[in-house]
Amino acid sequence: MELNAPETILVRAPNWLGDVVMATPGLRALRSHFKDAHIAVQVRPGLEGVLDSCSYVDEVQRVDSYHQGVGSMLREGRRLRQRGRFDLGICIPESFSSAMLMKLAGVKQIVGYGEGLRSPLIDVGVPVPVAWGARRMVARERFVLGLMDAVGCKELGTHIELGTAPGDDARVEALLAKDGDAAQPIVVLAPGASYGPSKCWPAASFAEVGDALQARGVRVALLGTASEADLTQSVAAAMKTTPLDFAGVFSLREVKALIKRSALLVCNDAGARHIAAAFAVPSIVFFGPTSVEKTNLNLDAVQILETDDSCRPCYKRDCPIDHRCMTGITPARVTQRSLATLGVAS
Template sequence: MPHRILVIAPAWVGDSVMAQPLYRRLKGYRPDTHITVMAPDWTLPLLDRMAEVDATLRNPFGHGALRLGSRYQLGRRLRGQYDQAIVLPNSFKSALIPWFARIPQRTGFVGESRYGLLNDARTLDPKALPQMVERFAILAETAGRPLPRPVPAPRMTVDPQTRDQAVQALGLDVDRPVVAFCPGAEYGPAKRWPARHFAELARRLVSQGYAVWLFGSAKDQPETAAIAIEAGVPLVDLAGRTSLAQAIDLLSLAHLVVTNDSGLMHVAAALERPLVALYGSSSPEFTPPLNERAEIVTLDLDCSPCFERKCPLKHFDCMEKLGAELVESAIARVLTKPPGTPGSPYIRVQPV
């Protein structure tokens, strides 16, 4: 009989990508493991592109919704189907379904006082596990065992036929090398490089013969529209025009990705695309793009990272003073870095 594991996955796109090394470790230890991942609808396309995931379950509970009775009913329907549950979110309610399902081993970090819900409860040591990908991966280990390093980087696979269908459906021209811009960041504006800087970089890249595609959700359309207007050169604005599945497949075509610290940054890294990641209010120490051909650019100001959604000091210097010329220099480093070169420490630059 295969060892049957139910993973309660995170709701954020980037976090979902960073859970993939956990799945790889689980399969490495027991190849007969059958992994089912319960996740929100919007992250299911990510899981479809992870070879280690055998099945998915739709998580019907929105952010903050307790719906205790519905959770009980779902847990009851799952009884007898799994040997272990691994709960990645730290909330109390995320551990309820495995408990209601009476899954024999329920693994996760203590979180919101979940001792009664988890019987394999772990205490997180943030200093020993500074990166989120490490905090997920260690849950593949038995309690008390240190994390074997290095942790494999997240990886996703794309079906070329499905990718070609996306290209045709959107009428895209792939004759020129594509630079993908990901100017959104779901967390808040403090993580977003200003539109005028993206526009300036777009002008420079188009003059060098690149095609620039703008990626994002419908929420990012005001930002991508501002970039396209300010740039004054032909750009392909895909924000709100693609599903997440199509965005993943199209990002795999990119010669280069320039991105804020966002879910799509982690998608691009997992697709092994050369990329330049821009950090202001968040920290590249905790959630870096896990990709050998990545450059992280940050001004490393005294006030950052602040981890706020909006600049608490009202000046937003961490992104405002990070000009297009600094990013263009990082692009040159990325595109001349031979494949297989070990990742470099992130780049701290001085404001101009």
């Protein structure tokens, strides 16, 4: 479908950090096709920093009504409409609420995958390929590019991109210099996953790897959100050496800067792994309840560790049995891979 050149475009981004990163090939295609349009991207609270310094986006809007009920959505829709109606809306999530907010905001033409109860809210419904199945087993980059293709945008590769601001880079460097030799290699351990505990490799295992790395002269930094501080503290308490603990210390913009300058990221299948991939930083990623099939692009610098347990992938947020898919990945194996990646003798 070809559109008359819209002057204003509103994109509703996905709700997971990693999925927002994987939407950047679609944003690149959108910007290339509609060079002069004002492109605004809506994100849920907490994700505003992901697309900061992204050259394809003119404005990032926080969805204040996210999970706040119908009244909040009505008020936000009215407020957005009063600012001025967008010519085109691209609704990436398949939720009813994301399309409804665009409709309430008066977006003139809404494009999205148009199945289910929300189909009357979508002006241009894009068919969902049967091969994707109910779980949408397709790379997130391809999922978004399918919508961009529907409005005439040519794909310009599937590589993901992020940027950082000089001030954020400087603050990270200053903190690293304050706590030690800034020139020393940094390995970031990110033990959390907002999806749920089923995705999390054991804290004691992260601790064992952290000690093994620090024993060989590699600085270890623990990374997490403020809500994950108890988890990073559990890792630190289980370690014999003392790591840097940055849980809740950095904004999301600064988290990008920290990961960008790290030598290696060791993490669960969560948002941090996609930030590392966007900056071509090597990563070791644990897959347990989830499958790589939905995120199987941009893996050049990624080492996937997983087991062959028959119960996975289950996509459960809490493991109902013994978490064997994660406990079966041994710290010794992770340490060996980490040292090899860093070029440090084991």
